[in-house]
Amino acid sequence: MAEKKEYRIKVQGQLVPVSEEVYLTYHRMKRREIYLEERDTTNGVFYYSALDTEGTNGEDVIPDLVSPRVEDAAVDKLLAEKLHRCLAQLTKEEQELIFTLFFQNKSERQLAAETGIPQKTINDRRHRILVKLKKLMKI
Known part of the structure; x- marks a missing residue:
């Protein structure tokens, strides 16, 4: 058996x-x-677990390339504050033009149609204002 x-x-x-x-x-x-x-x-x-040690988790040592870095966020905030101070130094007409073109996202052609001012004139003004802002930002 x-x-x-x-x-x-x-x-x-x-x-x-x-x-x-x-x-x-x-x-x-x-x-x-x-x-x-x-x-x-x-x-x-x-x-990732191959990177684990007693004191650290393996995933913690891998840089996060997707999330914005803290340093970049701080620099962006400082630049935005400086830009707002420089915009405040422009004349009322210059501020209105910049606001319309960049904050309301209107094209020069749309603004020309609404105001009756030639598009080339609006373009020249925009260019002069941007040069002025660039100089103010460098100071």
Whole structure:
């Protein structure tokens, strides 16, 4: 009479008796895990967890290239404040032209049609104002 074979798997360092079905499923899963690791190694897959140390998480050492840097946000804020101060130094007519063209997003052609001022004149004024703003921004 054939003896019934005992199946065991290692759980937390101890051999635990299991059924044949559990044993086969466990080893199939274990082999699949090894296969996937081998495939990742072959394909050059890198896991952030490989960068983990006692004091840091691997993901924390990878720079975030999508989010804006704090330094850039601070510089943008300072430039915006300076631009507003420079805009305040323009005459009322110059401010209105800049506001209409850049803040209301109207084209020179639209503004010319509304005001009756030739488009070339509006373009020349816009150019002179931008040169003036550039000089004010450099100061």
